[in-house]
Amino acid sequence: MSHDDRDLDMERRLREALASTAEAVQPGGDGLMRIQQRVAEGRGRDRWLRPALVLGSVVVVAAIAVGGVAIARHGTGAAKVGPGHSPSPTPTINPVVSDGFPEQAFFPFSNAAEEASWEQQSAGGHSPWISDPGAVSESWVDNYLKFGAGVGAGTVSITGTSADVTMQRAIAGSEHPVAIVHLVKFHHAWLVTGASSAQGDLVISSPAPGATGNSPLTVSGPGFGVDERANVEVRDAETPALLGQAKTGMFGGGTSQWSASVSFTPSDEGFGVVVVSIASPADGGLGEFTAQKVVFTTASPVAKTAGFYGVQGGVIERFDAGGAPAGPVAGSSAHGTVAEVHHAGGTLYFTAGTTDCPSTLYSLPAGGGTPLSAAQADQGYGIEGFDVTTDGLLTYYERSCTRPMPDPQAKLWFEVVRQTPGAHTTGYISFPSEPPAIVGDPVWEADGTHVDAFVRTGMQGYLARYDSTHGNKTMPGAVPCGQYDPATQLTGAVATAPDGTLWFAGQTGSSMQVLSCDAGQPTVRFTIPVNGTPQSLAVDSSGTALLADSDGNVWRAAAGGTPSELSTKGGVSSVTW
Amino acid sequence: MNPPNHPDAVVTADEAIVGLYSAHYRSLVRLAALLLHDTAAAEDVVQDAFVATHHSWRRLRDPENALAYLRQSVVNRSRSRLRHQKVEDRKAPRPMPDAPSAEYGALHAVERSAVMTALRDLPRRQREVLVLRYYSDLSEAQIADALGISSGAVKSHASRGIAALRDSLEPQR
Numbered sequence: 250m251s252h253d254d255r256d257l258d259m260e261r262r263l264r265e266a267l268a269s270t271a272e273a274v275q276p277g278g279d280g281l282m283r284i285q286q287r288v289a290e291g292r293g294r295d296r297w298l299r300p301a302l303v304l305g306s307v308v309v310v311a312a313i314a315v316g317g318v319a320i321a322r323h324g325t326g327a328a329k330v331g332p333g334h335s336p337s338p339t340p341t342i343n344p345v346v347s348d349g350f351p352e353q354a355f356f357p358f359s360n361a362a363e364e365a366s367w368e369q370q371s372a373g374g375h376s377p378w379i380s381d382p383g384a385v386s387e388s389w390v391d392n393y394l395k396f397g398a399g400v401g402a403g404t405v406s407i408t409g410t411s412a413d414v415t416m417q418r419a420i421a422g423s424e425h426p427v428a429i430v431h432l433v434k435f436h437h438a439w440l441v442t443g444a445s446s447a448q449g450d451l452v453i454s455s456p457a458p459g460a461t462g463n464s465p466l467t468v469s470g471p472g473f474g475v476d477e478r479a480n481v482e483v484r485d486a487e488t489p490a491l492l493g494q495a496k497t498g499m500f501g502g503g504t505s506q507w508s509a510s511v512s513f514t515p516s517d518e519g520f521g522v523v524v525v526s527i528a529s530p531a532d533g534g535l536g537e538f539t540a541q542k543v544v545f546t547t548a549s550p551v552a553k554t555a556g557f558y559g560v561q562g563g564v565i566e567r568f569d570a571g572g573a574p575a576g577p578v579a580g581s582s583a584h585g586t587v588a589e590v591h592h593a594g595g596t597l598y599f600t601a602g603t604t605d606c607p608s609t610l611y612s613l614p615a616g617g618g619t620p621l622s623a624a625q626a627d628q629g630y631g632i633e634g635f636d637v638t639t640d641g642l643l644t645y646y647e648r649s650c651t652r653p654m655p656d657p658q659a660k661l662w663f664e665v666v667r668q669t670p671g672a673h674t675t676g677y678i679s680f681p682s683e684p685p686a687i688v689g690d691p692v693w694e695a696d697g698t699h700v701d702a703f704v705r706t707g708m709q710g711y712l713a714r715y716d717s718t719h720g721n722k723t724m725p726g727a728v729p730c731g732q733y734d735p736a737t738q739l740t741g742a743v744a745t746a747p748d749g750t751l752w753f754a755g756q757t758g759s760s761m762q763v764l765s766c767d768a769g770q771p772t773v774r775f776t777i778p779v780n781g782t783p784q785s786l787a788v789d790s791s792g793t794a795l796l797a798d799s800d801g802n803v804w805r806a807a808a809g810g811t812p813s814e815l816s817t818k819g820g821v822s823s824v825t826w
Numbered sequence: 827m828n829p830p831n832h833p834d835a836v837v838t839a840d841e842a843i844v845g846l847y848s849a850h851y852r853s854l855v856r857l858a859a860l861l862l863h864d865t866a867a868a869e870d871v872v873q874d875a876f877v878a879t880h881h882s883w884r885r886l887r888d889p890e891n892a893l894a895y896l897r898q899s900v901v902n903r904s905r906s907r908l909r910h911q912k913v914e915d916r917k918a919p920r921p922m923p924d925a926p927s928a929e930y931g932a933l934h935a936v937e938r939s940a941v942m943t944a945l946r947d948l949p950r951r952q953r954e955v956l957v958l959r960y961y962s963d964l965s966e967a968q969i970a971d972a973l974g975i976s977s978g979a980v981k982s983h984a985s986r987g988i989a990a991l992r993d994s995l996e997p998q999r
Contacts, residue, residue: 259992260960266941267961271856274865276872280855281847284876288843605852652856653963684849705845741844758838782844799844 268652275605281782282800351433353459354440355486355522355542356389364438371437382412382439386430389441390416393489394524396535400427410434415447420531428538446537450474453525454506458541463515464493464811466543468523469508474501481509482524485516486542488571488816492521494778514810515545516571557787557795558597558615559803560587560823565599565613572803572815579617584609588632589690589785592825594639598623606631606650610643624664629655634690636700636745641665644700644717646687657681661691663700663717678715689742689784691715695749703740703753710740712753730766742786742796754783754796763794763806775806785823795824839883843876846892851876853962854900860957861904863946871907875899897962898972901954908950944994952987955980 350361357379358364367379378384383402390396403415403424412432417424426447432439443458450473456462468481477500483493493513500507515521523543529536556569558578565581566574578597581587588607590599597615600607608631611620626632626647635645648659657679680686684706691702694714704713712730730751740755751766752774761777763786774794781798788794792808801820806812851872858868875896882895945953951973958969959980966980973980 255992255996256988259988259995262937262941262995263945263956263988263991264960266938266945267860267957269938270942271853271860271961274856274859274868276852276855276865276869280851280869280873281844284843284847284873284880285840287873287877288840288880652853652961686849688848705848756841756844758840780840 264653271652272650275603285800349435351435351440351442353442353542354433354435355520356393356441357385358435358438358440359486359520361435364435364440367438368436379438382407382414382432382434385432385439385441386414386416389430390428394484394522394538394540395489395491396427396526396538400535412439416444417447418535420529420534425529427535428540443541444539446539448537451479451525451527451537451539453523453539453541456523456543459544461544461546463546465510465512466493466523467508467510468525469506470525472500472504472506477501477507477527479507479509479525479527481511482526483511483513483543484522484524485813486520486522487516488814490516490813490816491778492516492813493811512811514807514813516813520544555789555793555826558590558592558825559797559817559821560590560599561801561817561821563587563604565590565597566821568803568815568817568821572805572817574818578613578615580613580620581617583620584611589635589823590825591635591637591690593637597825598635598637598643600632600635602631608632608650610635610645624662627660630660633659634687634702636690636692638693638697640697642693642697644691644693646691646702648683648686654682658683659686661687661700661702661715676717688740689786690744692743692745692751694745694751701743701745701751703743712740712743730764730769730771741783741799744786744788744794746788746792747790750788752786752788752794754786756780756782761796761798761804763796763812774808775810775812777804777812785825787825789826795826797821797824839880842883842892843880846879846896847876850893850896854896857897857957857962858900858904860961861901861954862908867907868904871903872900874903894968894971897958897964898974901958901972905950905954940995941991944991947994948987948990951975951979952983952990955983956987956991959984 350364358367367376371377371379378388383405387400387402390400400416400418403417403426405415406413410433412434414430414432415426416428416430417426419425428444428447430444431442433442434440446452452470453468454470455468456466466483479497479500481495481497482491484491492515493511495509495511497507497509521543522540524538524540526538527536528534556567556575559566559568561574563582563586565578565587567576567578569575581597581599584601586601586604586607588600588602588604590597592598592615595615597613598610599613599620600610601620602608608626609622610624610632612623613620624632624643624645626645629649629651630647631650633646633648635643637643643664644662645664646659646661649655659680660677661680662677685704687702688705688710689703691700693700698716698718700715700717702713702715704711730753740753742754744752746752746765752763753766754761754763759778759780761779761781761783763774763777763783764771765774766772774792777796779798779802781800781802783796784799785797786794794806796804796812798804801817801822803815803817803821803824804812805815854872854875855865855868858871859865862868862871878899879892879896883892945956948956954973955969958964958972964972966977966984969980970977
């Protein structure tokens with residue numbers, strides 16, 4: 250062997266060793282979530298600095314600093330119970346106690362039975378935080394109102410069976426009070442009855458605390474300040490779900506009152522919470538908030554009508570209509586980690602295998618049973634997205650899991666899961682080198698011939714239409730939704746509704762948007778005011794949509810309704826009706 | 827409707843990070859793991875690089891620049907981590923998982939282990955150049971860009987690295 254041959258042989262050996270060693274490295278699935286969290290944390294810090302440098306009203310910063318000193322500074326981490334002084338303005342709610350249970354209380358319990366159940370469990374050490382008013386306040390503000398972990402309990406003032414907890418957050422180095430949470434004690438539990446703004450200027454004058462109301466709900470209060478704008482939310486009281494949201498117009502500088510009309514889908518519990526907040530002029534984060542209970546006059550016509558399936562913890566889980574997990578589907582964990590699921594004609598189709606390379610598509614009766622192999626990716630490829638019709642037409646996008654990447658790096662397949670009348674052409678389209686690459690699921694059109702998919706080309710993308718019988722992309726005019734502008738958002742999920750309408754979900758940069766393509770024209774069906782990344786979309790025959798984002802949260806919206814976040818306990822990566 | 831690459835189609839940093847993550851996260855973690863021999867540390871390093879890229883997005887704009895920046899950041903951060911790790915991990919290094927032995931076979935595993943051990947014994951620059959060349963399939967110019975050295979230096983490090991590996995491994999064949 251010559252010197253050159255020996256070098257070539259060494260290069261080959263090195264290449265193979267590197268490829269096989271690298272292949273054994275399987276990154277966790279939470280990388281993007283961790284990056285996004287850290288970026289969000291960084292944003293928080295950034296926003297702090299800008300106002301300190303450019304804010305004309307130094308007085309505002311100074312006032313905040315003074316306010317921070319005036320309030321006992323306990324930090325934002327843990328609640329501290331102590332005598333303290335009460336900086337509270339007049340509480341929004343004066344709790345009325347009837348039949349023993351405080352009528353206005355709604356968190357963490359809304360009736361005596363729930364509290365009694367906790368009393369029994371608490372003897373065994375269950376949820377001891379419920380007997381700490383500071384911890385209860387933090388849990389409510391952080392986990393249910395979703396104001397973030399940066400808001401913590403400061404001073405706790407207890408008078409008999411009532412407590413006021415000052416919630417505060419750090420701005421420009423000082424703790425700034427944002428609200429006073431009001432609680433009452435019932436047996437050993439501290440229960441939230443509402444919150445009033447720390448400065449006392451953000452007040453809800455209508456509806457009255459505990460009043461009845463329904464969508465659209467007009468919320469109003471006296472004006473104050475200069476160039477103010479408030480965010481008004483109607484939230485579920487027992488879950489973190491946002492039922493509806495609206496912004497007031499600009500007010501202050503003499504405006505007598507602010508108001509907003511909030512459209513929402515009532516929860517089944519029959520009551521919720523109205524939360525009004527304003528941003529801090531110092532950093533744009535939470536400035537103040539106030540909250541109170543509202544009773545719904547009618548229950549939601551769409552809530553809890555139907556459950557759905559999703560992938561959670563690597564298995565197929567049933568969820569009730571409110572999003573609560575109702576148990577895994579038997580047999581779904583028989584072949585490794587489940588990556589994605591679709592329900593078609595009483596059968597669940599799912600991909601499973603190794604976390605990084607789910608190579609097999611299985612079918613399973615929706616009620617559970619023994620999974621059967623329905624399709625297999627080529628050796629070294631994993632199935633990234635798929636769609637199955639009730640007729641058994643299957644399309645899936647497989648991508649190479651090996652290094653060095655083979656040619657083609659990915660393929661879009663058209664197959665049949667089972668024999669159907671009128672044999673369908675089986676074939677695939679090659680993606681020699683990604684990008685371009687398909688993102689999300691390819692979906693069948695109602696004609697059973699064309700497949701639509703969102704194709705990403707580096708930082709851009711477009712909706713493409715493929716002809717399964719000819720194995721080619723229809724060009725030109727490949728976009729199956731004429732006026733849809735892919736430059737306005739990053740599409741991440743595509744679905745076909747039972748009526749054949751194409752739906753897709755994208756990230757706009759500040760929210761997630763779900764659109765349908767009606768007669769070739771895009772229509773925004775609903776907007777979720779969260780800067781998430783759509784990952785999985787499902788639409789039922791009534792036009793009710795489910796959307797899972799890349800953080801594992803699930804949203805639901807009925808036709809013409811307002812989206813609400815479901816209480817799935819997170820970690821849901823794929824959804825199907 | 828704008829065509830896919832319409833110049834007015836401004837991509838936000840958030841969108842860019844999602845796109846880069848989708849296309850390159852796995853391979854960058856593997857690149858870092860080859861340099862660090864530690865999967866958890868590799869993920870940390872790559873996530874750090876993504877966060878830094880997000881912060882620098884206004885300067886980068888061009889996705890090609892972003893990937894080069896990411897790769898350079900991963901190599902630099904891996905190098906820093908390695909320096910720190912050499913001090914801390916002498917006590918308990920965390921090895922990467924072995925590939926499934928059933929698929930690769932015992933002989934393959936022995937061969938791979940020998941090559942990787944020899945690679946780890948190379949001087950740092952030679953090791954980085956070989957990983958970027960033979961795992962990431964980068965050109966000499968791209969490697970030079972990622973490491974901040976000249977193309978000539980890349981060629982030289984690659985040549986010496988291959989020769990050193992050959993000399994180290996040939997007695998075993």
